[in-house]
Amino acid sequence: MPLRFITEFELIRRLQQTIPILPRLASSIHTGIGDDAAIVKPRPGHVLLASTDLLAELVHFDFAYMTYRQVGYRAAVANLSDMAAMGATPRYALVGIALPPKTTASDVQNLYGGIREACTMADTAVIGGDTSASRGALFVCLTILGEAQARHVLTRSGARRGDVLYVTGSLGDSRAGCEILRRRKTDPRPMLARDRAYLLKRHIRPTARLAESQKLAHTGLASSAIDLSDGLAGDLRHICEASSLGAVLDLRRLPVSRSLAGYARAQRRDPLEYALIGGEDYELLFTVPMKKVSQVEALIHRGQLCATSIGRMTAAHEGLRIISPSGITSPLRTRSYEHHVRANGCPP
Numbered sequence: 001m002p003l004r005f006i007t008e009f010e011l012i013r014r015l016q017q018t019i020p021i022l023p024r025l026a027s028s029i030h031t032g033i034g035d036d037a038a039i040v041k042p043r044p045g046h047v048l049l050a051s052t053d054l055l056a057e058l059v060h061f062d063f064a065y066m067t068y069r070q071v072g073y074r075a076a077v078a079n080l081s082d083m084a085a086m087g088a089t090p091r092y093a094l095v096g097i098a099l100p101p102k103t104t105a106s107d108v109q110n111l112y113g114g115i116r117e118a119c120t121m122a123d124t125a126v127i128g129g130d131t132s133a134s135r136g137a138l139f140v141c142l143t144i145l146g147e148a149q150a151r152h153v154l155t156r157s158g159a160r161r162g163d164v165l166y167v168t169g170s171l172g173d174s175r176a177g178c179e180i181l182r183r184r185k186t187d188p189r190p191m192l193a194r195d196r197a198y199l200l201k202r203h204i205r206p207t208a209r210l211a212e213s214q215k216l217a218h219t220g221l222a223s224s225a226i227d228l229s230d231g232l233a234g235d236l237r238h239i240c241e242a243s244s245l246g247a248v249l250d251l252r253r254l255p256v257s258r259s260l261a262g263y264a265r266a267q268r269r270d271p272l273e274y275a276l277i278g279g280e281d282y283e284l285l286f287t288v289p290m291k292k293v294s295q296v297e298a299l300i301h302r303g304q305l306c307a308t309s310i311g312r313m314t315a316a317h318e319g320l321r322i323i324s325p326s327g328i329t330s331p332l333r334t335r336s337y338e339h340h341v342r343a344n345g346c347p348p
Contacts, residue, residue, distance in 0.1 A: 038127040040092055046147040051082035057100075057137035065181040068107045070204050071140065072114025074280075078229065079144040080122050080208035081282040085227035087154040087217025088146035090122050090210070095129035096141035103138065111140070122210055152217045154286070156242035158224035163287035165247060165311040166296065168209050170257040171232055172271060175278030176264070177203025192266055195259035206282045212305060213284055221296055225286035231279040233334045237320065239285065239313075246318040249311040249332060251276075252325055272325070276334050287313055 042048055053075065055061060061071045076093065083090040095115060099108065112126075119126055124144065177199040209227070216222040224243060226235050232254075240247050254275045264271035284307075288296050299305040314321075320332040 038092070038094070040127065040145070042091075042147055045149065047150045047153065049083065049086055049088045049146040049148060049153070050143060051079055051146075052141065052143045053078045053082070054139065054141045056139050062182075065184065066204070068110035069114035069117075071138075072111040072116075073118045073205060074114075075140045075142050076115045076118035076124075077206050077208050077282060078280075079142045080118065080124065080210065081206075081227040081229065083144055083146040084208045084210045084213040084282075084284060085154065085225050086146075086148065087152055087213045087222070087225065088148040089214065090119075090124040090144050090146040092145040093119050093124050093126045094143040094145075095126060096131075096139075096143075097129070098132045098134035098139040100134045100136055100138055115142070118208075122208065148217070152220075154213065154217050154222055154225040156224055156226050156239050158222075159239055159243035159245055159287040159313050160223060160289065161245060161313055161315055162290050163223055163313040164290065164293050164309050165236075165249070165285065165287055165313065166307045166309050167228070167232070167255065167283055167285050168212055168305075168307045169207075169281070169283040170255045170260065170275075171228070171281055171283065172260050172274030172276075172278040173199050173202035173257055174206060174280040174282075175203075175231075175274050176260050177201070178280070179267075180263075192262060195262045198257070198259040199263060203280070206280065208282055209284045212307070213286075215299070215305065216284075216286060219295075221288055221292050221299075222286040223289055225284055228281045228283045228285055229279055231277045232285065233276045233332060234279075235285055236332075239287070240316075240320060243313070244316050246314040246316050246320060247311055248314055248318070248321045248323065248329070250323045252323065252327075253308060253310045255308045255310075 055071070055075050055078070057063070061074070063071075079093070080090050093115070095112070097108070097111070115126065180196055180200055181203065213222075213225065216225070224239055226239055228235050232249075236247055236249065239245075251272055254272060256271045256275050260274055261271045264274060286307075293309075296305065296307070300307055311323075321329055322332045323329050
């Protein structure tokens with residue numbers, strides 16, 4: 001049914017049924033969806049963290065190759081990953097949407113179904129938001145509220161000279177998966193088909209590294225962190241700028257999945273290019289003081305943390321440098337994706 005035949009209040013009632021409050025969070029929510037504002041009760045001794053992400057159709061996603069449920073899921077993960085970057089526990093989500101005329105009630109329920117799925121996996125309750133109309137594209141804006149003990153919060157500015165750089169998981173998979181979706185090509189080779197399926201999953205259903213971040217934050221092992229949404233090259237710059245440091249990145253140690261390596265070979269491209277500038281992997285880039293490296297390595301060895309050391313923090317005047325596969329050190333000139341807006345505030 002086209003959305004124009006459904007009133008805003010009827011839509012809200014449907015959404016209340018689609019995204020019920022999780023029983024384990026009910027005691028902390030005084031008022032949820034349906035009032036002018038949600039009322040929540042943070043736990044004593046914790047600080048509140050808030051993060052917002054706005055996703056625009058044809059800028060961040062395209063329904064030519066993604067479903068409403070997939071868009072909702074990825075929108076939620078993008079925000080949950082911001083909580084992971086700071087070692088916080090996500091608790092509540094607010095969802096704002098601007099719907100074009102083509103949208104149906106089923107589309108909206110599928111969108112919220114994806115949001116609910118990702119939030120439920122992270123023990124996060126959707127407690128409110130807003131709906132509006134759009135003349136053309138769909139806009140989805142999520143705000144996540146999280147909590148953490150003040151002494152356990154991770155920031156971009158906590159790195160120190162000599163800290164070792166680590167990254168979770170593997171890099172560049174999401175960018176390759178996005179390319180496959182956009183091109184919608186097939187390949188008869190079985191191994192490449194499996195690689196393609198893996199890369200598609202990494203783009204469509206990314207993971208917010210919440211468990212890893214909380215382990216690092218609560219144990220005091222990490223000194224700073226950021227999630228890789230814009231790509232390694234760009235997000236490392238954010239840590240360097242916030243901490244007033246330089247860094248040296250060893251390209252020989254970048255974790256590249258077997259699937260990405262196979263895909264890059266088929267495209268006659270270097271997988272390290274994907275690893276350096278590919279965005280939306282939502283892995284964690286974090287720094288560890290030298291005196292705590294042995295503890296992190298022990299966690300990795302025991303299989304309790306999937307992470308790889310890829311470099312170290314240096315003095316600011318040394319800038320950002322890379323060690324090439326051949327062992328040559330040079331400045332890091334590669335930059336990741338950056339959002340640009342026109343003077344009138346519209347996406348390009």
